[in-house]
Amino acid sequence: xxxxxxxKQTKVNMSVYLANYNLATDNGTAYMRQRNEIQAAIQTYxxxxxxxxxxxNEFMLDYLTANGGAEVSPNSDLGNTGAAxxxxxxxxxxxxxxxxxxxxxxGTSDAGSYFNTEVxxxxxxxxxxxxxWFANVSAEDAASWTTNFFETIDVAAASxxxxxxTMYIAETxxxxxSDRAEAHTVxxxxxxxxxxxxxxxxxSESGLQTYLDNFICQANANGTGYFWFEYFxxxxxxxx
Numbered sequence: 287x288x289x290x291x292x293x294k295q296t297k298v299n300m301s302v303y304l305a306n307y308n309l310a311t312d313n314g315t316a317y318m319r320q321r322n323e324i325q326a327a328i329q330t331y332x333x334x335x336x337x338x339x340x341x342x343n344e345f346m347l348d349y350l351t352a353n354g355g356a357e358v359s360p361n362s363d364l365g366n367t368g369a370a371x372x373x374x375x376x377x378x379x380x381x382x383x384x385x386x387x388x389x390x391x392x393g394t395s396d397a398g399s400y401f402n403t404e405v406x407x408x409x410x411x412x413x414x415x416x417x418x419w420f421a422n423v424s425a426e427d428a429a430s431w432t433t434n435f436f437e438t439i440d441v442a443a444a445s446x447x448x449x450x451x452t453m454y455i456a457e458t459x460x461x462x463x464s465d466r467a468e469a470h471t472v473x474x475x476x477x478x479x480x481x482x483x484x485x486x487x488x489x490s491e492s493g494l495q496t497y498l499d500n501f502i503c504q505a506n507a508n509g510t511g512y513f514w515f516e517y518f519x520x521x522x523x524x525x526x
Contacts, residue, residue: 290331301337303413304328305395308342308375310349310368317341317375325382338391338411339383341376346405347397360402369402376408395456398435401443406451413456413513414440418497424486425460425493429500432458433510455505457515460497461489 287295289302304324308317324339349368350358358364372394379392393411406412416436418428436455444451487493498514505512 288327290327290335293335294331301335303338303340303393304336305340305343306375306379308345308372310345310352310371314375317378321375321379321382324379325386328383328386328388333388333390336390338393339379340393340395340413341379341409342372342394342396342405344395344397344400344415345372346400346402350400360400365402366404369404372402372405373408376405393451398440401440403443403447406444407447407449409451410449411452411454412440412444413454415457415515416440416455417458419459419461419487419489422485425490425496427486428460428497429504432501433504433508436510452511454511454513456513458501458512459515460494462491462494 292298293300293302304327306317306320306324308314308320328336346360346365346368347356349371350356350360350365353368354364360369376392376394383390383392391410393409393413394405395413395415396405398414398416401412401414414436416432418431421431421435423431432455436453440453440455444453501512502514504510
């Protein structure tokens, strides 16, 4: 059952973002398949419970990593080359929505350090994945670090732009047990001892609770839009 079907059946007051996980290496095949699915979902359920359409999931990070290394700036010539692919998909999504007579926000999601300026100029919102675990930050310092990173890197990248894209934290979380230090799990059954510590902290339920308590209260108070990652256990990531 899809989220939109579940919302329809339960009549819950909830909106979701539809997402297109496009690739730079398949000549648009994955993008087109998902675009058509999004179009069909809108035709079936309408837009009342759709908050926006997100094109790209860490597209720039993946493109740069594959073509020159993750240390290359997203605003370099290489970054702009990748951005052109993503922007074409964003513009095509806008055209599809226009052809349907639909008005929805269109955005993108990427790793927090990988927003390209030209991409941000083409969207209504950006969603940043910000994981303090991967930055080797302790649970006690994680909430303040996350807020500072988001404000000084992501919000700062968007605020000077004339289109003023709204920025959200798309992913943030903490690990209570390591499966190669996957920071977006609530619980894990793996015991990957080699990656159970990020340096200043160890994956634990107490660390998870500390970050959960501190970040959620802080974000709700200061108005930061965020998505906690994840709500459910993800044992499939261990099994794979």
